[in-house]
Amino acid sequence: MKAVWMLCWSFLRKKKLQNGLISILIMLATLLLTTAVLVIVNTGNIYSEMHKKTNGAHQILTMGEKYHDPVKVHEWWNHHEEVQASELMSYRNLSGIFFEGKEIANQFLFMMKTGVQPTAVDELTFAEGVETQLPQEGTVWISTSLAYSKGISVGDNLGFKTGDHDIKLTVSAIVIDLSFGAPFSTNSRIWMNPEDYDEEFASLSGKDQYMMGLRFDNYDNNTAIWNEFEQYLGTPYLETKREFEDLSAFYLIINKIIGFVMVFLGVVMMLVALSTIGFTISDTIIANYRSIGVFKSLGLSSARTISTYIIQYAIVTIVSIVPGVLVSFLLSGIIVGSSMTYLKSETSWIPEGGIPIGWSVGNFIIILVLLFVWLYANRTRNIEPVQAIRYGMSEEDNSKWTRRLHSSRRSSRLGLGRLPIILVIAWRNIRKNRRGSIVMLTLTTITSSVLVLGYVLLSSVMNTGQTAPQWGYDDSHAAATIFNKSEFSEENFNRDLLADSRVETIGWIGEKIGVLPLEQSHQQGGYSSLNIYVSVLRGSYDTFGFSVLEGRNPRNRNEIALGMNVARRLGVVPGDVTDVYLDGKKRTLMVSGIYQAIANMSYSARITADVVTSNPSDYSDADIVLINLHEKSEVDTLVQELNEKYKKSLTVVTQQTLLDSVYSEATSVLMLPFIIMGLLFSVVTFLIIYSICRIEIRKESKTYGIYKSLGLTSRKIRWSITLGIVILSLMGACVGAICGVFVLPLILENILTAYGIKELPLVFGGGGILAVMFISILSATFGSWLSSKIIGNTSPRILVVE
Structure with missing residues (x-):
């Protein structure tokens, strides 16, 4: 031993x-x-x-008094032994919030009438500020997702647009609101003092809506419990369920x-x-x-x-x-x-x-x-000891080496010797060191694919404006959100926009709750259903850039397009028929197409306005106006003018602003890990190629000594070795780029399918891809050149002796 x-x-x-x-x-x-x-x-x-x-x-249930009695719904869940129900919480919807004199775009607010803390379900955890049972008068609690993403701190003042006047409140605490505090969220709960809530909203039009949270002792049993609940209602649950x-x-x-x-x-x-x-x-x-x-x-x-x-x-x-x-x-x-x-x-x-x-x-x-x-x-x-001592290798390998030697002589006779000496030496090094060459080729391929994948993913997230339809969004140039219908005149707004020579088309879009009964539950005598958000457009989906994976967007009053996860749950394809409850009425519609959308994880649908009304122009529930211009470059000017003219009733932002409000956060989170991984693989490429080249140079030291003794300079020998590596790394970088662009994203799509994305929308920047490919080539080249430094520092006689 x-x-x-x-x-x-x-x-x-x-x-x-x-x-x-x-x-x-x-x-x-x-x-x-x-x-x-x-x-x-x-x-x-x-x-x-x-x-x-x-x-x-x-689960989170939201409801008004239109389809179900909130009190009765709360009582049923509150008395179920296997479910914990939160208090029935009143709230109002707002869509305008100001911080430091600027409006925060793409934020939809639930202004909550805060009950005494802690609550039975969804207990708030205080992240900053003094913990109290209720917000003090004139103050609010906001979620960490809103505060941290927008740089809001305790003591800052916020303004909320109601139409009639702005509500000005001070942030007294920042809370972890688990159900409405996820990254990239555009929905936030604002927790108000009950007296402030009553005072501010008593004079405003509209009625309170209600929200409650459900926590199941065993979440796997929720389908059976929902069957019981819907049998109690006598209909599917027709309002929002998250x-x-x-x-x-x-x-x-x-x-x-x-x-x-x-x-x-x-x-x-x-x-x-x-x-x-x-x-x-x-x-x-x-x-x-x-x-x-x-x-x-x-x-x-x-x-x-x-x-x-x-x-x-x-x-x-x-x-x-x-x-x-x-x-x-x-x-x-x-x-x-x-x-x-x-x-x-x-x-x-x-x-x-x-x-x-x-x-x-x-x-x-x-x-x-x-x-x-x-x-x-x-x-x-x-x-075998005898063969090893005699040949320094096995007898079989010795025979192969002899045949290869004769083969290389025949190659010389075929004209290889007519090439420049640098290319001849480079080719000889690649050919003789086959295993090392394969390792280096593989390594540069992997490094290039890693760098290209990271670049393409970051580029795609940073440039969602170019691929918005593939993420499930529209491709309009601007969007106007109405926050005060009492001060808004649709007729005047339409007239002003259509008279503007810069405006090409406008479309009115709203959202309803759709309920799709599940067939399996009907067979069991239950009402278990799928509650989804349904977009209702007065206009053409194709005009505003909405895309589909299969089929087409709905055009007629009997058609509906389904998100891919809805279609998967129902087991339908374009051309099939499905039932859907809209406004409490059951409708039978034909599936015209299937689309993907990251919003709501593709649990959504699209219909035209004439599905819910005989005259589309009578559809009045739309609260967003999509605007397309003849020249996109004029959108900023138009947005500024409309915000100034209609500041009491609506907010207008560009499509890019809406996308940046969500995806800029994803970019910052993804940036660090991808940079670290790219650096790691670049360093590994350098180290491995340096090591392999150093090993081969030591093995071939006698040959390089002969080259130097015949008059070949150290620089030419080093350049010849490096040239071979450059050729290998260039080949590997090209193959790696193809893998990084076309192969690896396909693997990543397996994860995103559950989140509503079947085909990952990618943005390819040719210049950026070439730049990151060059990094892998540079790492390989530098490793090879540095490893050959020993040739220049050693005399020919010592090399031959070694």
Whole structure:
């Protein structure tokens, strides 16, 4: 055993560069894999713990008095033994909020009449400010999602547009509002003092609406309980119902994307590390073939020979795993903290777990590496001492080498010698070092695909204005939201817009609650239903850029287009017929098309105004006006003019402003992880290519010494070596770019399907893709050039002697 340890330590001392490189690769693979697992686990755990801590709602019901009596609905749920129901909360809708003199775009507000805290369901957790049972008069509580995304702090003043006058209130607390505080949310609850609420809204037109949260003892039983409830009603529930999947989705989506990408890249990094280990072991066996033969002739068994490699790489792996796992705890904390910051308060932060899982991933990697080492080192069993001592390789390999030598001579006779000497040497290095060339080609392909994927994803999120229809939005130039119908004249507004030579078309769009009965429930004698948001447009969906995956947008009074998740739940395709309740009336409509939409996770539908009224011009529930111009460049001027003229009744913003209000946050969260992963792979590319080239240069030192003795300068030799790597990296970068643009996004779509996106809308910037491809080529080139520095610093005679 002493001989085994001596050989092991000898390999560790002599192969410092190779072992150091492998150590870095294993550490980085561990870092990526462990970080990905911890991000996914901690994201789910943090949300689950907060949901449990605050007695979070599984469903949110909103209602008026149009279809159901809110009091009776609340009483039924409040007396059910398997369900906890919150208090029946009054609220009013507003759509205008001012901060520091500027309106916050794309925010829809539920102005809540606050009940005494804590509540039975959806207990508010105070993140900033003094905790009290009710907001003080003249103050409000706002959610962390609104406060942190807009830079609002305790003590700041906010203005709320009601039409008749502005309500001015001071922020006294920032609260974690779990059901309405997810990232990218455009809906916020504003918690008012009850006396302020009564005073401000008593004189305004309209009636109070009501909201309540439901928490099931066993959420899996909610369908059966809803069957009971709808049998009690005698009809499907005809108002808004938000499901747990919708309430929790956007807390988890970003980290799921980041975790998926990191798992994929971690696996790739691990495969690169294992391939490098295999390459290094194979190279070591070939380089020490004669020595291994001598050891075996002296009595060293094959098992002990293999154990020298296993012990060596066990030491290297353990040394690499420990810092990889430790750093992953820090990195995962940064990623989770940036994306789950809305669940953080000044006094408490749900601690991250997963430490045993992190070390379990590390142990798995150790086992995997040692298994791979054993597979490659097992080749030493076939070494015959006599052949090893005589040829320095097996007799079969010696025959192959001889045939290859004759083949290279024939290649010279075929005209290879007529090429410039730099190209000849470059081609010789690539051809002779086939395994190393394959590793370098593969590595540059992977690095390029990683960089291109990161660039394309960030570019696509940052440029959603170019692909808005593919995300489920319209493609209009501007949108006007009416917040005070009593001060608004549709006739005057239409006349002004249509008389404006800059305006091309306008369309009026509103939203209704649609209820689709599920067939399976009918067979069971129940009323279980799917409640969705239905867009109602007075105009043409095609004119305003709404897109579909299959079929077409609705055009006639008997047609409906369904979101992809609705179509999947119902099992329908274009051409099928489905029942839907609108305004409490059952209608039978034909499915004209199926579309994808990130909003509401594709649990939505589209109809034209003539579905709900015999005369589309009589449709008066629309509260948003879509505006298209002849020249998009004039939209900012038009928006400014309309906001000034109709400031008492509506708010006008550009489509780009609406999109930026949601997706700028996603960009900032995604930026850091993708930059880190791109840097890691670029550094790995440099290190591996540096190591492989350094190994090959040492093996070919005698040849380069002969080149120098014949008058070839060190610079030309180095350029020839680098040129070969540039050719390989260019090929790899091109293949990697294709994978990053077309292959890897297809894998990512599997995650986004659950969130309502079947085909990921991508924005390809040719210049940006070429730029990130160049990074992988530059890393490879620099690694090759730096590794060949030894040729210039060494005399020809020493090279030949070596």
